[in-house]
Amino acid sequence: xxxxxxxxxxxxxxxxxxxxxxxxxxxxxxxxxxxxxxxxxxxxxxxxxxxxxxxxxxxxxxxxxxxxxxxxxxxxxxxxxxxxxxxxxxxxxxxxxxxxxxxxxxxxxxxxxxxxxxxxxxxxxxxxxxxxxxxxxxxxxxxxxxxxxxxxxxxxxxxxxxxxxxxxxxxxxxxxxxxxxxxxxxxxxxxxxxxxxxxxxxxxxxxxxxxxxxxxxxxxxxxxxxxxxxxxxxxxxxxxxxxxxxxxxxxxxxxxxxxxxxxxxxxxxxxx
Numbered sequence: 001x002x003x004x005x006x007x008x009x010x011x012x013x014x015x016x017x018x019x020x021x022x023x024x025x026x027x028x029x030x031x032x033x034x035x036x037x038x039x040x041x042x043x044x045x046x047x048x049x050x051x052x053x054x055x056x057x058x059x060x061x062x063x064x065x066x067x068x069x070x071x072x073x074x075x076x077x078x079x080x081x082x083x084x085x086x087x088x089x090x091x092x093x094x095x096x097x098x099x100x101x102x103x104x105x106x107x108x109x110x111x112x113x114x115x116x117x118x119x120x121x122x123x124x125x126x127x128x129x130x131x132x133x134x135x136x137x138x139x140x141x142x143x144x145x146x147x148x149x150x151x152x153x154x155x156x157x158x159x160x161x162x163x164x165x166x167x168x169x170x171x172x173x174x175x176x177x178x179x180x181x182x183x184x185x186x187x188x189x190x191x192x193x194x195x196x197x198x199x200x201x202x203x204x205x206x207x208x209x210x211x212x213x214x215x216x217x218x219x220x221x222x223x224x225x226x227x228x229x230x231x232x233x234x235x236x237x238x239x240x241x242x243x244x245x246x247x248x249x250x251x252x253x254x255x256x257x258x259x260x261x262x263x264x265x266x267x268x269x270x271x272x
Contacts, residue, residue, distance in 0.1 A: 062092040070101065078105045096126035103135050107142055115139040130160035137170060146181055150174045191232040198225055 069084035085102045089095070099122040106115035119136035126132055137152030153171045160166065 058091040062088040062095065062098075065091070066095075066098060066101075073101070073105050078109055081105055094125050096122040096124075096129060096132060099125070100129075100132050100135050103139055107135075107139050110142070112139065112143045116143055116145075128159060130156040130163065130166075133159065134166060134170060137174070141174060141177065146174060146177045150178065187232060187235070191229065194225060194229040194232060198222070198229055 065084045065088035069081040069088070072078075072081035072084060082102055082105055085098050089098050089102075092098070099118045103115045103118035103122065106112075106118060116136070116139045119132065119139045122132040123129065123136055133152045133156035137149040137156065140146075140149035140152060150171070153166060153174055157163070157166045157171065
């Protein structure tokens with residue numbers, strides 16, 4: 001499209017002074033245009049272009065740091081990897097992949113709270129990314145927040161229902177921990193109730209004939225209650241491989257492995 005400009009119509013008589021005045025005004029308007037100096041340099045365009053170049057440089061450097069951190073993480077140099085990713089985050093603070101990888105490594109290092117915070121940033125910047133929610137759920141499990149982890153895994157499954165590890169490993173393990181927690185709370189309740197019954201035994205509030213059989217029955221009842229309390233104190237709640245709740249005596253079979261199965265690595269094993 002041709003640019004608009006003033007043109008003299010053919011045959012129209014315009015005085016020389018008018019033409020000179022118009023040309024002077026046009027030249028002044030051009031020199032006064034924002035972003036141009038006396039030599040006609042468009043500084044606004046130059047600054048904009050400079051920003052674009054800097055942004056491209058930041059993205060390229062961030063990607064390089066991201067890849068370097070991934071290599072270091074694969075070599076087991078976790079703190080060095082985190083340092084690389086922190087440098088990349090300073091350049092591209094809205095990159096969810098950096099936070100997600102950082103959360104994985106922090107989980108390996110048992111830095112449970114920072115791992116959760118990093119995973120939360122990942123899903124904040126990319127809320128529809130199922131792997132981000134999976135990593136968040138695993139970090140929450142390490143922190144002991146079973147209910148929050150269940151919700152995170154459910155969101156991940158909703159976003160990617162075809163991912164089998166979400167069903168067979170993450171959600172299943174979180175449900176087992178939830179069942180174990182509920183059983184543990186019930187055991188603690190029974191233990192506290194039994195302790196109160198020992199301290200306030202109804203048999204001790206009665207007057208007995210020491211030659212009667214009632215004294216013997218009262219002593220037996222108190223002794224059985226004490227035995228029950230001691231057993232509760234020495235038991236631990238575990239979940240077997242089939243998901244059944246068991247109370248085992250500590251030191252007598254109570255060392256059952258309550259962690260995830262050995263063939264199921266808790267921290268995500270995909271490429272960082």
